[in-house]
Amino acid sequence: MPATQKTSRGRPRKSEAEEAALRARVIEVARDLFARGGYEGVSMRRVAEATGCSAGQLYTLFGGKRDLLRHIWEDAFSELADRLREASAERDPLRRLRALGDAWCRYWLANPDHYRSIFLIEDRVSEPGERYFVETSESLGALDLIAEAVSQSMEARLLAPGDEALVSQLFLCGLQGVVFNLITIPEFPWTAKEQMAARMITALIGGLSPD
Amino acid sequence: MPATQKTSRGRPRKSEAEEAALRARVIEVARDLFARGGYEGVSMRRVAEATGCSAGQLYTLFGGKRDLLRHIWEDAFSELADRLREASAERDPLRRLRALGDAWCRYWLANPDHYRSIFLIEDRVSEPGERYFVETSESLGALDLIAEAVSQSMEARLLAPGDEALVSQLFLCGLQGVVFNLITIPEFPWTAKEQMAARMITALIGGLSPD
DNA sequence: ATATTTTTATGAACGTGTTCAATTAATTCA
DNA sequence: TGAATTAATTGAACACGTTCATAAAAATAT
Known part of the structure; x- marks a missing residue:
């Protein structure tokens, strides 16, 4: 049978x-x-x-x-992917890292509605079977590019050697925090909306540089 | 009449x-x-x-x-306020800053449901009259304490002098990003859930230290 | 007492996302 | 040409948050 x-x-x-x-x-x-x-x-x-x-x-x-x-949104993401690809053209790994972070933030800040729809609308997250939405999309694909830039920066002694995955995740978190706060609390008197992403990146790079 | x-x-x-x-x-x-x-x-x-x-x-x-x-939640927040007050006891401004950030993250990571309810449920944000919910609560009250610690750290030359408001906001964003990502994407293989907040703080302090 | 007036309280109604028994459609076997 | 069978489609139904005309309540004025 x-x-x-x-x-x-x-x-x-x-x-x-x-x-x-x-x-x-x-x-x-x-x-x-x-x-x-x-x-x-x-x-x-x-x-x-x-x-x-x-x-x-x-x-x-x-x-x-x-x-x-x-x-x-799935093909709206392709726009973000394009921006990230552009940023990846930069050869110097530290400058590439900065460019990636900048592109990532700029994209979401320019498309706050997308951001809200994707990150802020919570439905039952605990669907055990299917992978988390964001992970499957281009969004966290940025993490791979960031990780690569971090890794190469460490090799070139531009960043202090260490757990590259953790450092990459710190970068993503820092960027996420800036974007999240700017988008969800727009009426707060943020000191410098445009510069915050860049300042965050600078601070993190500085804090993770070799002594 | x-x-x-x-x-x-x-x-x-x-x-x-x-x-x-x-x-x-x-x-x-x-x-x-x-x-x-x-x-x-x-x-x-x-x-x-x-x-x-x-x-x-x-x-x-x-x-x-x-x-x-x-x-x-309003009186649930008092618990967070307590933790922040405890952290404020630390005299050294830089250590206080670290303690504040740590307490803030620890509270939200221990109460992810509160966090989700407060930060992730978006209703019409654009109520022009009333101030944003988070701003009125104890949550952003943390920002004041952070700002004070940052300010004193700058005076003591433990942090590079600069725009203290911006730096405080960077700290808050960094912490927010860590908490946000850990809570909303729990199934992602984060390298070190427990240490991320501390590492973020360390990195930011390092990046904002005087040369 | 009865009428008037002002505030509070109710519950039916609206549109929502989602589900699921029942219906319809499209095929093969007799 | 009918059954029989399987899949696709529908639309009524459910519980939800929220609104609002209407009813009830509680006071004063006549």
């Missing part, structure tokens, strides 16, 4: 391509709606209506509203 | 004290429910039922579910 029967009896499964096409169409429609009305301002019912399917069907294509949003 | 008439005609206003008492009762009841079921897991209807009033009335006492939560 073969587990998979070659010729099945009932209605055939929708082809992979068909499903992908429909998914793509929903994403396209939803992108426009979200861009206009914001995440909270657009309901799944509206997305469904605009797409021409039922709200229920959306849940066969996406895990939920948040998951739909992830797919929407 | 006096604006406030001494003896009014209709039903008398509920006394300030009565309203405060009811509010306090709701907070007490809701604290238990939230502690058990979590923020998402408890509905306003349930809170109302457990309190013995209607759901609608809750909205005369609190601005909404989030606002109710704020009141609940």
